[in-house]
Amino acid sequence: MKRRRGDFDLAQLLPVAVATSFAAVLTLLLTFGIQRASQLQSASSALQLASELRSLPQYFGTELTLIQRGLEARTFVAEPITDIATAREGFDKALVRIDADLVAAGLGGSADIQRVRGALDAAWQRFSPLLVAIGRHKGSPYADTLAGSRLNATGRALKADVDEGLAAQAAATRDVGGALKDLAGGLQDTVGSRGRSLRTFLVIGAAVAGLLLALMLYFSLRSRRASADARRAERQVADILGTVREGLFLLDRNLALGAVYSASLTRILHSEIVRDSSFEDLLRPLVPAKTLATAMKFVNLLWKEKVHEDLIDTVNPLNQIEVQFSRAGGGAESRHLSFAFKRVKSAGGLGEHLLGIVTDVTDRVQISRELEQSKAENQAQLDLVMQLLQVPAAQLQSFVRDADMALRKSNAILKQPGREESELRTKLNGVFREVHTVKGEASALALGSIAARVHQLEESLVALRDRAHVDGNDFIPIVVRLDELMSYLGGIGQFADRLSEVQPKGDTMKSVVPPLLAKQLLTTDDPSLEQLLTQVVREAASAQAKRVALACRGLDLIPAPYRKAAKDIAIHMARNAVVHGIEAPDARQAASKPDTASVRVSFEANGTDGYVLTVEDDGQGLPFERILDAALRKGLLSPSDAARMDRSAVYGLIFRAGFSTAEQVTEHAGRGVGLDAVSQAVRELGGSIGIATADGKFTRFRMKLPQPGDKIAATHAA
Amino acid sequence: MSLQNEIGTFVSAVLNYFDTAVQQAAVVGTPYLALGKPPEIFDYTGMIRISGKKKGVVYFTAPKGMLSVMLMRMQETDMSDTNLRDLVGEVANTLSGNARKDFGRNFIISTPSVVAGSSSTIGYSPDTRPIVVPIDWRTYHANLVVCLN
Structure with missing residues (x-):
């Protein structure tokens, strides 16, 4: 149920407002009640005093009579004189207290009471001076003579005052007593009315308190019901929140x-x-x-x-x-x-x-990806078939064999023991070199689909290489992709085998495929390295929008034991020359160089020492500063090391695993693997690499390889 | 779920077992493919078979010495064949539990089983290449093998 915000607030505030109002009324009633009770108490006190004072005029008469008779009998009269003085003072004090009580009782302004109070004062003031005069008499009132005791001057004066007092006493008793009677009567009325008023206040207060209690009970019940509703709603919300999948x-x-x-x-x-x-x-x-x-x-x-x-x-x-x-x-x-x-x-x-x-x-993404992947795979299959049909069957079989060998070698690298960080990184670089070689050859054969697959594996390797810390767990994606790649190449191998099987049935083939394609399919000659390099240079130049001419010499002289390695090396180096060595067309134009750049690959005997594989381009030369900057940026060198290095040592950095001066990674460059693979391959053959370069003019790599027999000996010696 | 994640689930299960039950971490070596011949089987092997969206077998195989030391760390003094079998069975059970939790209904996972003897053979489809994940613990070496297609 929807609830408006204002309603909610009012409902919350209502019990508080009502309870507060009732409490305020109750407090007011109690305050009045207390005030009334206090006034009632004062009025009662005044009434009591007035009642007590009513007997005093008779008391003064009695005492005066005692003095009169005592004087007549010549007895001791000091005691009644003192009693009269004490009683008079008491009367005065009582009047003061009555006045205070009247004020406290709220009767200070009552005209009736004040009138009565005035009459009392007047009567008392008429009688009181006589009593004061009697009280002043000190000393014995008698003088002893031979004739007996008689009144002296004091006694005579006292007697005169007492007689006067007794004469006034009747009037005083009447006036003072009457005034006190009236006062007491007035106070009696006041006490009565105040008492009734107080009772009324208390009854109202009790009623308000009862009402307040009833209201509190009502709100308490309502609050409990609301709390129960809230708890139920809370449970329902908790059930929803606990169950919902989002x-x-x-x-x-x-x-x-x-x-x-x-x-x-x-x-x-x-x-x-x-x-x-x-x-x-x-x-x-x-x-x-x-x-x-x-x-x-x-x-x-x-x-x-x-x-x-x-x-x-x-x-x-x-x-x-x-x-x-x-x-x-x-x-x-x-x-x-x-x-x-x-x-x-x-x-x-x-x-x-x-x-x-x-x-x-x-799951949704996975299914969506699987669908997309399925579509892409269908298209890729079609593309792949078209690409495969462009490659002679024997060449394809040779590529699949080499690739399978490289992937098995990668797997063997992974299988080697070693779990330290450095060992894992060595494994990583080893796998990288192998798969990069596969990619190079796939590109050389224009098998773009395969190259793209290998590129994906390289992506995983790069992601791993760039991590600050690696452990065995991190290699799981690598081995999974390796498995996928092996399966993929296995399928291509089967396709290549099937192609080779149909060669004797050329006539049949001709009937189902175009003549030019059929001619290619039926080619049985192993492709030359020159053909491969031509393809590599063409692909790389096209991707880089460069114009490059390849010149090869002596590649058919490569001895059989070196063919595989020389092929891998030459492919890497030729691609490297196009991507890194040759300048962009506008740069060549600015340097007044021919539009078409030149890459030369040659293989020749090196006297009796072995052979030399040379790859040379007429490009910009090795960029010394950029190599140094890249090495510093990648943390391969410290600034102090860099300062001490000579040019040849700096050039040597380009063979380090993961080193690249390329600013962007493409399928053709940027991983920093190609030259590392070349270096490794040359080392494995027991050879060495020499670099000659001139800024803006050329770069030449000379790979010296020993005689095949010497290489084996060198390997053994190592 | 990709094969990569599936392998990750199994590896986590084994490592977690070492962390919690044995209370001493194991280390994963670099995984590799078993090419040419079946992966090495050690003295005791606990396995689960999987069917459904993917089919295959996943097993943890370890030498007796390693399992004995694991039992010692678990305050167990009985190193009998039964206890060693129970231990690899328990690891297989952990593999099964994690797989059920992570893979959901797309996978049907068998009750864990145990085989003893390094000459045992674990049957798997010849179309698949088993992925071997080395598990190193102290000076011992065991393998987690995932063979799914």
Whole structure:
């Protein structure tokens, strides 16, 4: 059920508002009640005092009578005099207390009470001075004579005052007593009315308290019901979030992750969600920094109200990303994730959150890729068949044999013991050299499909070579691709065998394929190295948009034991000459060189010492500075080493595994493998490489090879 | 799931077993293809057979000495044939568990089985090239072999 925001707030506030109002009323009532009780207490106190004072005028009369009779009988009268003084002072004090109580009882302004209080004062003031005068008499009132005791002057004065007092006492009793009676009556009325008023307050207070209690009970019940509803809703949300296969999460305006998310999120992301983490924290381990930056910009765009949510979804950089998750025992697993975002709308427009939905789409991607792969494979099969038909069967069989041997050699390298980092990298370079040779030969035969397959394996090798640290686990993709490549070449081998089988049936062949193609298919001669090199140079020059002429000499003199190695070396070197040695056409024009560059490959006897394979181009010469820069950049040299090296040592760097001055990797260059393979092949033959070069003029590589027998001896000696 | 990921799952299972049960990490050597002849079989081999989208066999084969030391590290004093069989069976069981978890319904995985003896033969399709993943632990050497087509 949807609920408007205002309703929600009111429902939340209502119990608090009502309870507060009732509590305020109750507090007010109690305050009034306390005040009334306090006034009632003061009025009662005043009433009690007034009642007590009513008997005092008779008391003064009694005491005055005692003094009068005592004077007549000449007895001791000091005690009644003192009692009168004490009682009078008490009366005065009582009046002060009555006044204070009247004020406290709120009767300070009552006209009736004040009138009565005034009458009391007036009556008392008439009587009180007489009592004061009596109290002033000190000393004995008698004088002893021979005739007996008689009143002295003091006694006579005292007697006169007492007589006057007794004369006024009746009036005082009437006036003072009457005033006190009126006062007590007034106070009695006040106490009565205040008591009733207090009772009324208490009754109302009790009613309000009861009502408040009832309301609290009602709201408490309602709150419990709401809590139960909330708990039920919470359980339902938890059930949904625990069951849904997608990873659901919320992002606030600061792109901080919400506290609630679906259980699948941690499973899909292979990690726990850290409390108070941000979306950026979540993505950082999954995607490269550039994608992360783009993704954050994209998500921030969703907060802009003018941006159309569905439209910008087409540029979502996280729509489908490939991520690597570490496995528990090492290695990594590749998964494909898809992130989608939806604005959480509110009545007022954009809400406070974006809903993020992440899905593991690996299976979908896999199926899609398999479909695409299947289509591509069908096309590739067709292309391959067309390419294979262009190559004579014997040549194809020879290539497959050589390639199979190279791949088996790669496998043998992998099989060798050794798990140290350096040993693994040596294996890596060894495999690289072998597969690069296969690619070179495939390119030479214009078998682009095969070269592309080998190139994929090289990609995996490069990815591994560029890692800071490698372990055995990292070679799994290599061996899988090696397996695939072997299967692929196995199929081509079978095709080549079938082709060779149909050679005797040339007439049949002619009937199903064009005559020119049939002629090629029926060719049984092994192709010459010159033909291969021509193809290599043509392919490389075409890819580089260069014009190159190849001149070969003496290649048919290569002794049989060196043919395979010389072929591999010459292919690498010729391609290298075109790609790295020959300048771009505009550079040649600027240097006033012929448009068509020249690459010369020759093989000749080197006296009795063996042979020399020479590959020379009329290009730009070896770029000393670029070689040095590349070596420094790749960390092959320290600046201090570089400073100490002479030119020949710098040129020697180009034979190091992984070294290349090419800025871009292409199918023809940039891996830094070709010259490493050449160097390795020459070393294996027991030969050496010499370099001659001149800036802007030429580069010449002379591969000196010993006599085949000497090579074996040298190998043994080593 | 690609063969690369499948092999990764099995390798992780074995390494994880060493990490958790044996509590001493094993190291993976460079994997290679068994060409020409079947991969070497050691004294005890625990295997699972797989059918469904892919077919084949995956096994962990190890020499007796290695398994005995593994048992010692697991505070086990009984080095009997039964216990050694149980140990490779347990590794095979781990392979099976991880495969079930990672591969889902596309793969049907058999109950793990154990064979003893280095002269044993493990049957697999002649069309496939087994991929051997060397597992080095202490001074010992075992193999994880994945043969799927």
